[in-house]
Amino acid sequence: MNWFNAFHFTRFSHDYTDTILSWIKGEKDRVLWSGNSFSGGLNHQRFKHHLKRKDLFAFQLLDSEKNIHAYGEVVLQAIDRATLCRIIVDPQIRGKGLGKFFCQKLIMEVKAWGVIRQISLNTLTSNNPALKCYRRLGFRQESIKKRSRQIGNTWHDLIFMSLSL
Ligand SMILES: CC(C)(COP(=O)(O)OP(=O)(O)OC[C@H]1O[C@@H](n2cnc3c(N)ncnc32)[C@H](O)[C@@H]1OP(=O)(O)O)[C@@H](O)C(=O)NCCC(=O)NCCS
Numbered sequence: 001m002n003w004f005n006a007f008h009f010t011r012f013s014h015d016y017t018d019t020i021l022s023w024i025k026g027e028k029d030r031v032l033w034s035g036n037s038f039s040g041g042l043n044h045q046r047f048k049h050h051l052k053r054k055d056l057f058a059f060q061l062l063d064s065e066k067n068i069h070a071y072g073e074v075v076l077q078a079i080d081r082a083t084l085c086r087i088i089v090d091p092q093i094r095g096k097g098l099g100k101f102f103c104q105k106l107i108m109e110v111k112a113w114g115v116i117r118q119i120s121l122n123t124l125t126s127n128n129p130a131l132k133c134y135r136r137l138g139f140r141q142e143s144i145k146k147r148s149r150q151i152g153n154t155w156h157d158l159i160f161m162s163l164s165l
Contacts, residue, residue, distance in 0.1 A: 006063055007098075008061070009102070009109070011058065011059060012051070012058035012059055012071060014051070016068040017048060018044065020047070020088065021044060023090065023091055028151050032124065033086055034085075036149070037085075038050075053075075057073065057074045057076075059071070059109065061102050069089065070099070072085070072087035072088070072102060072106055079115060082110055082119055084107075085121070089102065099129065107119060117164065117165055118162055118163070120160065121160075125158070125159045126156050134161055135161075140162065140163070141161055143160045144158065145160070
């Protein structure tokens with residue numbers, strides 16, 4: 001049986017907030033995952049507040065025992081445009097294809113809405129797993145913003161990508 005069939009893609013349930021936050025171990029993890037979104041600090045309360053945004057739809061991947069292994073958001077930009085944001089896979093099982101599988105589910109979800117014509121996203125050019133994952137799924141570079149995010153003393157470039165549906 002395909003390993004991925006054991007996972008269920010659903011809307012995010014707030015019960016898993018602490019697990020998601022436990023995957024973010026420090027500044028580097030936070031910036032890779034969420035850019036400047038939580039530059040004022042990331043904690044349970046701030047994340048819960050963030051989830052109240054009306055333009056944001058959060059999703060999760062659960063295994064058959066209802067443990068969460070991936071989290072990500074679709075943010076509406078316009079009636080026909082959406083952005084994938086803050087995608088993260090359980091650090092214990094990265095590099096096994098789950099990121100691609102989960103992003104594919106997010107794309108299928110957006111497609112099923114029937115109105116979105118373009119999905120965009122951005123990531124650091126130094127974030128190889130994310131970059132490879134998005135390229136594999138068909139995202140293509142739109143532009144690069146130099147020295148856009150800081151991790152410690154190092155500035156990183158941001159790449160903007162899009163996928164037409
Ligand atoms: C980015 C992320 C979601 C990808 O999920 P994943 O399950 O690790 O990725 P996958 O196993 O599906 O692999 C996706 C691609 O990246 C490659 N890859 C995975 N880990 C890699 C690594 N450490 N170094 C280089 N390439 C890597 C895979 O080979 C695959 O490419 P391929 O299809 O060309 O072989 C995950 O690494 C993660 O949660 N990172 C931390 C949070 C983050 O950076 N989120 C992105 C925000 S924009």
